[in-house]
Amino acid sequence: MSLEILPVTGLPEIDTDSDLAGLIAKAGVRGGGAFEDGDILVVTSKIVSKAEGRVLGATDREAAIDAETVRVVARRGSTRIVENRNGLVMAAAGVDASNTAPGTVLLLPEDPDASARALRARLQQLTGRRLAVVVSDTFGRPWRNGLTDVAIGAAGLRVLEDHRGRTDSHGNELAMTVTATADELAAAADLVKGKTTGTPVAVVRGPATHVTVEDGPGARALVRPAADDMFRLGTSEAVREAVTLRRTVRSFTAEPVDPAAVRRAVAAAVTAPAPHHTTPWRFVLVESAGTRQRLLDAMLDAWRRDLAELDGWDEQKIARRTARGEVLRGAPYLVVPCMVTDGSHAYPDARRAAAEREMFVVAAGAGVQNLLVALAGEGYGSAWVSSTMFCRDVVRQVLGLPEGWDAMGAVAVGRAAEPPVARAPRGVEAYVLER
CATH class of the missing domain: 3.30.1330.100 (CofE-like)
Structure with missing residues (x-):
């Protein structure tokens, strides 16, 4: 040709x-x-x-770009890569101020x-x-x-x-x-x-x-x-979307979870900030169905015993309370995040000792949040359930964990069985105090 x-x-x-x-x-x-x-x-x-x-009479090109934009893909300073009304991903939504009369822009x-x-x-x-x-x-x-x-x-x-x-x-x-x-x-x-x-x-x-x-x-x-589209978002936009997509999922499909995806999420989790240059995170990946069953059965027995003996609850009330943990049984994969306090400072007074431990707890929570967001980026739903914190000895025994590993809840992981319910955006003003 x-x-x-x-x-x-x-x-x-x-x-x-x-x-x-x-x-x-x-x-x-x-x-x-x-x-x-x-x-x-x-x-x-x-x-x-x-x-x-x-041709649009416009002194503000940015306003014209806003009007033509469906979605911001990436932003670096004043430069925006956006999706326009026709699905085209391009700089400035194609709004052009060249080859047109001064004071006008071309759509x-x-x-x-x-x-x-x-x-x-x-x-x-x-x-x-x-x-x-x-x-x-x-x-x-x-x-x-x-x-x-x-x-x-x-x-x-x-x-x-x-x-x-x-x-x-x-x-x-x-x-x-x-x-x-x-x-x-x-x-x-x-x-x-x-x-x-x-x-x-x-x-x-x-x-x-x-x-x-x-x-x-x-x-x-x-x-x-x-x-x-594997590259639908810029880096910062992808992080924000993953944070937004992170929801507590209560119902999962039976589709197996890719262990490599979980390990990538753990790799993101351990980049969280921590005190004294420590690494206070450990993640137990409960991949065996048999181990999950033994862990959840042992935890349920411990919960029932404590609620009956320590709180005096009757069987009906205990059943209602422990039913909340069924989300863990319905998930095809569990992660048990643990905190270790190796490298923490010792203080003779209780006030400073408590504050020292709180620093490690905050760091552990930051690691778990990284994990949940990264899982959302991998397309997996999750639910962070606190129940392991109430029976840490049982968790250590069933999973064979060292004495210093404190379970910080359990994370159910899997594909969500239902699409998430639309959530109204939260404004920041209710959570901000300016001084």
Whole structure:
């Protein structure tokens, strides 16, 4: 296959309600040449936006970005990578203050695929040729320096070329390869269009087999679904989302828990702050179903005995109280976080000795919170239940733990059986005292 990239020159300044298709058809290829069947026209989104009246009088570009933003993906200083209304993840929601009059900003087309379809229909009518149209815009890319043009709208084009199931020259079956053809065409055309040449349209001639009779799904098919996006958030945003996702889960599926995921969560847990450069965290991973059963049975017996003998509760009241621990039985995996006070300072008076222990308790709690948040980031639900604190000797005996390990509750881990109930955001003012 040979490939030519030809400029469409001589276009005037595009204004609101300009007949963009008519102007392109009149200009022709490289100074008046005719279009051919199978030509792919790559049109810069800026002139599409201008023709559609997407010019906004705005002295505050940031406010315009806010209005076009659905979700902030990452923020570094004043730079924002966001998802816009069309699902495109890009800098500043595509709001542009270049190539537009002072005091105005240029928004992306409201529906770039619809823009491409309309432009294609009109161009085919005017030229009598079978054409494809790509609306392009400039994107940065993760892991790569520099900008490149990509397709944000398309019509009459196979935007993706799926090679899966085919074989390479050595007979190996391709399992992952799906080529973003529309993006490749957009980037290639920009070598002719450029950023400052005043050539907003180019024709890619040669790959006519990619041109279709139907408009097709458009560039929307290039947007990766959120469920498949492993890099959906920036670092700080991912941490905040994991904190928000962390919920107490009371009901789990039977799906086994990946031990490697739990160990990654423990690795995050042990980065918590601790006093005196100590490491006061230990995490007992109760992976054996038999061990879980023995532990929970022994804990239940200890609870019942204490509630009856020490608190004088009757069987009905004991049953209601101990039923709260059933969440541990319903989980496919348990973690028992423990605190050790090795390296703590000894004080002769009770007040300072109590404060010293409290420092280690706070550090243990910080480690558990890290664990829960990291588990949420791995897609697991959890419930932190305090019951082991009331029968530490029993826990040590069943799990064979050293004397100095104090159980700090138990964490049930697994896939949540039900989606979390929507939780109203909590404002900070009720929890803040300013001085």
